[in-house]
Amino acid sequence: MRYLGLIFKNALRNKRRSFLAISSLAISLCLLGTMMALYYALFFGGPGKSQARRMVTRHKVSLTFPMPIYYRDQIRKIPGVKEVVTLQWFGGVYKDNRDQRNFFPRFGAEADRLFTVFADYRIDESQKTAFLRDRAGCIVGRALAERHGFKPGDKIQIKGDIFPFDLDLTVRGVYASDEGDDENLYFHLTYLEEALRNSGRSFAGMFTSLAEEPGQVARICKEIDAMYANSSFPTKTESEYAFGLSFLSFLGNIKVILMTICGAVAFTILLISANTMAMSVRERVREVGILKTLGFSKEAILGMILGESTVIALIGGAIGLAIAYGLCAAVRSGPGFLQQTKTLTIQPPVLLALLGLSVFIGVISSIIPAWNASRTTILDALRFTD
Amino acid sequence: MSLPLSYNLRNLAVRKTTTIMTALGIALTVAVLLSASALVEGLRQAFAASGHPLHILVTRKGSDSELSSNFARSVFNEIKFKDGIARTASGEPMTSLELVTVINLPSVESPDGANVTLRGLTPVGLEMREDLKIISGRAFTPGRREVIAGESISDRYPGARLGQKLTFGRGDWEVVGVFKSPQLARNSEILCDLNQAAGDFERNEVLSSALIRARDPVTLQALINDLSADPRLNVSARTEKEYYDLQTSSGDLVKFLGTFVAIIMAVGSCFAAMNTMYAAVARRAKEIGTLRVLGFSRFTILLSFLIESLLIAALGGLLGILLVLPLNNITTGIGSNLTFAEVAFQLRVTPALMAQGIVFSLIIGAFGGLLPAQNAARKEILSALRAV
Numbered sequence: 001m002r003y004l005g006l007i008f009k010n011a012l013r014n015k016r017r018s019f020l021a022i023s024s025l026a027i028s029l030c031l032l033g034t035m036m037a038l039y040y041a042l043f044f045g046g047p048g049k050s051q052a053r054r055m056v057t058r059h060k061v062s063l064t065f066p067m068p069i070y071y072r073d074q075i076r077k078i079p080g081v082k083e084v085v086t087l088q089w090f091g092g093v094y095k096d097n098r099d100q101r102n103f104f105p106r107f108g109a110e111a112d113r114l115f116t117v118f119a120d121y122r123i124d125e126s127q128k129t130a131f132l133r134d135r136a137g138c139i140v141g142r143a144l145a146e147r148h149g150f151k152p153g154d155k156i157q158i159k160g161d162i163f164p165f166d167l168d169l170t171v172r173g174v175y176a177s178d179e180g181d182d183e184n185l186y187f188h189l190t191y192l193e194e195a196l197r198n199s200g201r202s203f204a205g206m207f208t209s210l211a212e213e214p215g216q217v218a219r220i221c222k223e224i225d226a227m228y229a230n231s232s233f234p235t236k237t238e239s240e241y242a243f244g245l246s247f248l249s250f251l252g253n254i255k256v257i258l259m260t261i262c263g264a265v266a267f268t269i270l271l272i273s274a275n276t277m278a279m280s281v282r283e284r285v286r287e288v289g290i291l292k293t294l295g296f297s298k299e300a301i302l303g304m305i306l307g308e309s310t311v312i313a314l315i316g317g318a319i320g321l322a323i324a325y326g327l328c329a330a331v332r333s334g335p336g337f338l339q340q341t342k343t344l345t346i347q348p349p350v351l352l353a354l355l356g357l358s359v360f361i362g363v364i365s366s367i368i369p370a371w372n373a374s375r376t377t378i379l380d381a382l383r384f385t386d
Numbered sequence: 387m388s389l390p391l392s393y394n395l396r397n398l399a400v401r402k403t404t405t406i407m408t409a410l411g412i413a414l415t416v417a418v419l420l421s422a423s424a425l426v427e428g429l430r431q432a433f434a435a436s437g438h439p440l441h442i443l444v445t446r447k448g449s450d451s452e453l454s455s456n457f458a459r460s461v462f463n464e465i466k467f468k469d470g471i472a473r474t475a476s477g478e479p480m481t482s483l484e485l486v487t488v489i490n491l492p493s494v495e496s497p498d499g500a501n502v503t504l505r506g507l508t509p510v511g512l513e514m515r516e517d518l519k520i521i522s523g524r525a526f527t528p529g530r531r532e533v534i535a536g537e538s539i540s541d542r543y544p545g546a547r548l549g550q551k552l553t554f555g556r557g558d559w560e561v562v563g564v565f566k567s568p569q570l571a572r573n574s575e576i577l578c579d580l581n582q583a584a585g586d587f588e589r590n591e592v593l594s595s596a597l598i599r600a601r602d603p604v605t606l607q608a609l610i611n612d613l614s615a616d617p618r619l620n621v622s623a624r625t626e627k628e629y630y631d632l633q634t635s636s637g638d639l640v641k642f643l644g645t646f647v648a649i650i651m652a653v654g655s656c657f658a659a660m661n662t663m664y665a666a667v668a669r670r671a672k673e674i675g676t677l678r679v680l681g682f683s684r685f686t687i688l689l690s691f692l693i694e695s696l697l698i699a700a701l702g703g704l705l706g707i708l709l710v711l712p713l714n715n716i717t718t719g720i721g722s723n724l725t726f727a728e729v730a731f732q733l734r735v736t737p738a739l740m741a742q743g744i745v746f747s748l749i750i751g752a753f754g755g756l757l758p759a760q761n762a763a764r765k766e767i768l769s770a771l772r773a774v
Contacts, residue, residue: 016664017661017664017665020657020658020660020661020664021657021658021661023654023657024653024654024655024656024657024658024661025654027650027651027653027654027657028650028651028654030650031647031650031651031654035647060490061489061490061553061554061555062487062488062489062490062501063488063490063501064453064487064488064726065487065587091454093448093450159448160448161446161448161449161450161454161455161456162454162456163456164456232556236490242498246496246498246499249495249496249498249500249721250500250501250720250721250728253495253718257640257643260421261418261643261647264414264417264418264651265414265647265651267414268410268411268414268415268651268654268655269654271407271408271410271411271414271658272407272411272654272655272657272658272661274407275404275407275408275411275658275661275662276658276661278403278404278407279404279661279662279665283665
């Protein structure tokens with residue numbers, strides 16, 4: 001500890017080099033931090049408080065097949081199920097779908113049940129009443145409303161593609177979500193039912209159910225699927241969280257991609273840091289000889305060099321983390337159809353892992369030059385010319 | 387008079403550890419960029435090789451994909467007898483009414499299931515896909531619950547292998563054959579009899595799309611215009627090629643992620659290269675002084691150090707390419723933005739991509755080397771010679 005001052009002085013002896021090393025470490029670590037935060041959010045994050053109680057039932061063959069509408073009441077009778085809402089994906093085109101931003105989920109739902117099942121939705125009471133009263137009304141998530149400037153009273157037209165008619169909707173309210181689920185548009189299922197009256201098609205695309213307790217979700221999922229296993233419309237039920245994750249695999253093998261990037265970045269950092277330390281130690285062999293002459297022990301010299309590299313790595317890591325916070329904020333505000341990216345932040349385990357990694361890199365990258373320097377004899381060291 | 391290249395090469399060889407470490411850092415950066423590009427390139431090639439040049443895909447107006455298109459049989463019957471449609475050997479118009487949907491099957495990579503395109507078609511539809519070869523088993527029999535699976539599907543989905551049974555619609559469907567097509571996107575589909583599937587799904591009148599073959603390129607355009615302009619039909623018509631081109635954007639997210647990461651890593655590598663070069667300049671202060679005494683100009687010295695930095699970077703670029711070469715031809719799947727189903731394709735590391743990687747590494751080298759090289763060139767002869 002008493003060498004701390006010397007360690008800092010040494011770290012600053014070549015300011016340009018330390019600055020460059022810290023910058024490159026900070027940049028790489030901020031990238032690593034963001035990637036790890038993403039990985040953590042996707043695969044360790046777990047569902048939000050109200051999402052943990054929800055599950056989604058769809059047709060076993062795939063989402064594109066409808067189920068009979070009466071499943072809703074049957075599912076509701078299962079012990080532990082508090083409420084069930086039918087959700088019908090409308091698809092369709094808003095304005096022009098070549099612009100990615102015009103693509104957002106639009107669901108027909110039973111408006112009265114919607115707010116019970118999605119307990120995390122917060123909406124102004126007067127807006128809620130206005131929505132419930134207007135059959136051609138709709139509500140939009142806050143993020144969606146901000147992106148398109150929707151406000152109550154606005155008209156929205158969605159051209160039908162799966163369904164043979166267009167939706168003419170009036171925005172009646174804007175809802176917010178505590179769990180980042182604020183990119184959807186919901187309209188009344190009765191609107192669809194009326195428009196389709198003559199076709200006689202049953203059109204329950206999926207059912208979202210709310211369990212009384214999160215612990216019951218697994219059992220209820222099994223019971224629902226068992227109930228319809230031998231019917232002509234078998235179902236697949238999973239927790240809403242797992243349902244959301246299944247869309248991830250659609251983007252390619254995200255897990256492997258993230259892991260590979262993290263690995264490549266971590267290895268690059270190690271290289272950069274090791275390189276800097278090797279250069280810095282080589283420059284200083286004579287000085288090590290002088291320190292030894294003055295009576296510094298082998299261990300003290302080893303410790304000082306390791307300490308210097310750790311200090312540099314930690315400073316780089318801290319700056320990198322600060323930038324990573326900023327990057328996470330950028331990801332949060334960007335459009336994304338995954339709830340997890342909406343609440344992206346550096347979680348404590350990620351923070352600890354990153355700082356730990358910084359120390360690890362600091363030590364590993366300098367261990368060989370430090371070891372060699374500490375073992376050079378005084379004579380060799382003093383004689384050394386570079 | 388410029389300094390010989392061998393001077394730089396020898397210098398790099400003397401400091402081989404530093405050189406290799408810096409180069410490896412750049413190599414990893416290049417590798418990240420190239421892996422993302424290889425994926426996008428593979429996807430592009432898969433879709434570019436798909437679609438017959440004379441085929442027109444007709445969907446309901448406003449539908450960008452066959453999956454979200456509801457196409458009535460009555461509309462098909464009106465289209466069937468338009469002018470300019472090619473005929474089969476038996477004189478039938480080459481028009482195929484098709485039903486497209488997705489079914490969820492567990493795959494090798496995702497045991498929880500991924501979406502696969504299921505296409506119902508008629509014998510004419512099969513005839514219009516003449517490059518499709520059955521590689522094992524036989525074709526499906528119309529009127530029976532039988533399917534044939536594309537090669538990529540039967541390779542990646544254990545449930546879609548020859549002899550297995552798939553459950554959808556009103557019962558089990560037997561996989562009676564596996565087919566292969568040089569049109570890569572086709573290999574990611576499962577085909578079955580149109581009427582059998584339409585019956586099972588209760589979609590006898592409302593199907594998905596029609597595929598039409600024009601007689602020649604001139605009638606192709608005329609047909610597209612004719613179909614799109616007819617208000618009674620209310621359909622969108624585009625060439626099959628165009629339809630597949632649209633799907634290349636499915637790789638956009640991976641491309642964005644890869645490029646974003648590579649650029650940030652490049653900045654980091656740039657700083658690292660700068661550090662290495664500054665150290666090289668500092669160590670060779672005396673040498674630089676000597677060179678100046680010998681009559682080499684400041685510019686020659688600047689150029690020489692810049693070249694040295696570029697050499698390290700080029701080495702990094704080459705290593706990076708070596709790192710991604712094993713990825714070439716690896717098969718993977720990605721969800722298509724239009725079909726809502728998985729498309730299998732192979733990663734491609736093409737020569738153009740390699741060149742892109744080298745250029746990228748040289749840019750890193752140039753940015754990393756410029757300041758240190760300037761620093762070297764600015765040294766005063768006397769102080770440089772006096773340096774220890």
